[in-house]
Amino acid sequence: MPQFGFSTQQVHGGVSPAREYGARVAPLHLSAGFVFDDFDQAEGRFAGTVEGYSYTRLGNPTTAAVERKVALLEGGADALLVGTGQAAVALTVMSILQAGDHILSADSIYEGSRNLFEHNLARFGITVDFVRDHNDPAAWERAIRPNTRLLFGEGIPNPKNDLLDVELVARVAHAHGLPLVIDNTLATPYQQRPLELGADVVVHSASKFLAGHGTALGGVVVDGGRFDWGASERPSAPLTEPDPFLEGASFVERFGRDAFMAYARGVSAARLGPAPAPFNAFLIGQGIETLSLRVERQSGSALAIARWLETRDEVESVDHAGLESSPYHALGQRLLPRGQGSVFAFTIKGGQEAARRFSDALTLFSRMTHLGDVRSLVLHPATTTHAHRSAEQLAASGIGPGMLRLSIGVEDVDDLIGDLQRCFERLPALQEEPALAVVS
Numbered sequence: 001m002p003q004f005g006f007s008t009q010q011v012h013g014g015v016s017p018a019r020e021y022g023a024r025v026a027p028l029h030l031s032a033g034f035v036f037d038d039f040d041q042a043e044g045r046f047a048g049t050v051e052g053y054s055y056t057r058l059g060n061p062t063t064a065a066v067e068r069k070v071a072l073l074e075g076g077a078d079a080l081l082v083g084t085g086q087a088a089v090a091l092t093v094m095s096i097l098q099a100g101d102h103i104l105s106a107d108s109i110y111e112g113s114r115n116l117f118e119h120n121l122a123r124f125g126i127t128v129d130f131v132r133d134h135n136d137p138a139a140w141e142r143a144i145r146p147n148t149r150l151l152f153g154e155g156i157p158n159p160k161n162d163l164l165d166v167e168l169v170a171r172v173a174h175a176h177g178l179p180l181v182i183d184n185t186l187a188t189p190y191q192q193r194p195l196e197l198g199a200d201v202v203v204h205s206a207s208k209f210l211a212g213h214g215t216a217l218g219g220v221v222v223d224g225g226r227f228d229w230g231a232s233e234r235p236s237a238p239l240t241e242p243d244p245f246l247e248g249a250s251f252v253e254r255f256g257r258d259a260f261m262a263y264a265r266g267v268s269a270a271r272l273g274p275a276p277a278p279f280n281a282f283l284i285g286q287g288i289e290t291l292s293l294r295v296e297r298q299s300g301s302a303l304a305i306a307r308w309l310e311t312r313d314e315v316e317s318v319d320h321a322g323l324e325s326s327p328y329h330a331l332g333q334r335l336l337p338r339g340q341g342s343v344f345a346f347t348i349k350g351g352q353e354a355a356r357r358f359s360d361a362l363t364l365f366s367r368m369t370h371l372g373d374v375r376s377l378v379l380h381p382a383t384t385t386h387a388h389r390s391a392e393q394l395a396a397s398g399i400g401p402g403m404l405r406l407s408i409g410v411e412d413v414d415d416l417i418g419d420l421q422r423c424f425e426r427l428p429a430l431q432e433e434p435a436l437a438v439v440s
């Protein structure tokens with residue numbers, strides 16, 4: 001539906017009234033398998049020559065409706081829904097790389113992706129390097145190796161809101177025949193469409209803004225369908241080498257520019273098995289229908305709160321690209337004109353002890369390792385997501401003991417500021433007091 005706006009597409013895209021009973025909402029198909037009408041249909045479904053579903057690990061109509069919707073919203077050729085965002089990242093990498101290959105990633109990324117690259121994939125012979133100065137093309141150029149097979153980054157990195165120039169990194173990637181994979185979890189397609197900026201594959205944790213209500217986990221892989229896998233002088237082995245299930249042809253020979261998704265869906269997802277529960281797919285589909293409304297509201301409130309935090313004497317710094325003081329402000333206006341997201345960090349004076357007392361005193365903000373929820377959330381990265389890092393590593397990444405990450409929800413912004421203000425005002429006295437009861 002290219003002629004319609006984002007909000008129309010998020011409601012109507014990918015869904016057509018069900019033939020049976022005329023249900024308007026994509027129905028929830030809670031079925032492990034699907035009946036074959038006859039012997040020949042079973043053979044055809046396995047061969048891929050007869051359309052339809054056979055087994056939910058390989059595909060499900062509820063899941064497929066969400067996949068069509070996300071592909072449409074991201075401007076992609078096709079999308080694959082999996083059980084978690086972590087599975088989406090792992091499956092993408094494992095569909096392009098093999099042992100001996102190398103990933104080049106921005107340094108400022110979600111810690112789970114970083115640990116997957118650095119620790120788990122290392123056991124399978126895949127190595128990684130991280131680019132700290134992620135908007136300097138020369139820094140990426142210097143780190144590309146003969147065995148590099150993909151570049152990776154996040155448009156709005158978590159937790160520091162230190163935006164990535166996706167266009168710039170895509171140019172570097174393509175100059176070396178490499179695909180760029182962007183995790184678009186924090187920006188969502190409402191605020192940034194990485195495929196339009198040159199990225200080749202987009203991944204999401206659908207558990208966050210897409211689902212939106214903190215009830216379901218999910219992940220999405222979106223293929224732009226434009227990368228020329230066959231022409232690269234740094235070819236992906238899984239996609240370009242002969243495959244026994246294709247009578248010796250490669251995925252590129254058989255599927256051309258759709259080779260990546262054909263492999264990700266038909267081989268990686270089918271054999272590694274990260275299928276989403278159809279019920280979760282249903283909840284994610286429901287969430288996406290209000291995505292733009294939530295993101296617009298959350299992002300506007302986040303900027304208002306960041307601006308307010310900047311005026312407070314108790315605050316050392318605020319990491320939000322929407323602030324005129326941010327080194328990422330100009331980039332944010334250019335690449336994220338609809339707002340720079342609602343997940344950002346601020347650093348309170350007084351280090352970890354002040355952060356602890358402040359966080360414990362909040363009543364509207366839930367202390368949670370989650371983001372993109374309708375509820376506002378708070379987390380202390382240095383003692384949770386980043387606790388395994390050394391003090392030197394934390395300092396180098398700008399994750400200090402006084403830093404708190406906020407994920408702003410859809411509550412009234414004045415109430416959120418009121419909660420923060422009350423905690424600041426009481427900060428000196430809080431040391432002696434127990435935490436207040438959380439709003440139920």
Ligand SMILES: Cc1ncc(COP(=O)(O)O)c(C=O)c1O
Nearest residue numbers: 084085086110158185205207218
């Ligand atoms: C940017 C980003 N990518 C991926 C993930 C992993 O997603 P999930 O928790 O759905 O596995 C997260 C989780 O916080 C995230 O923030």
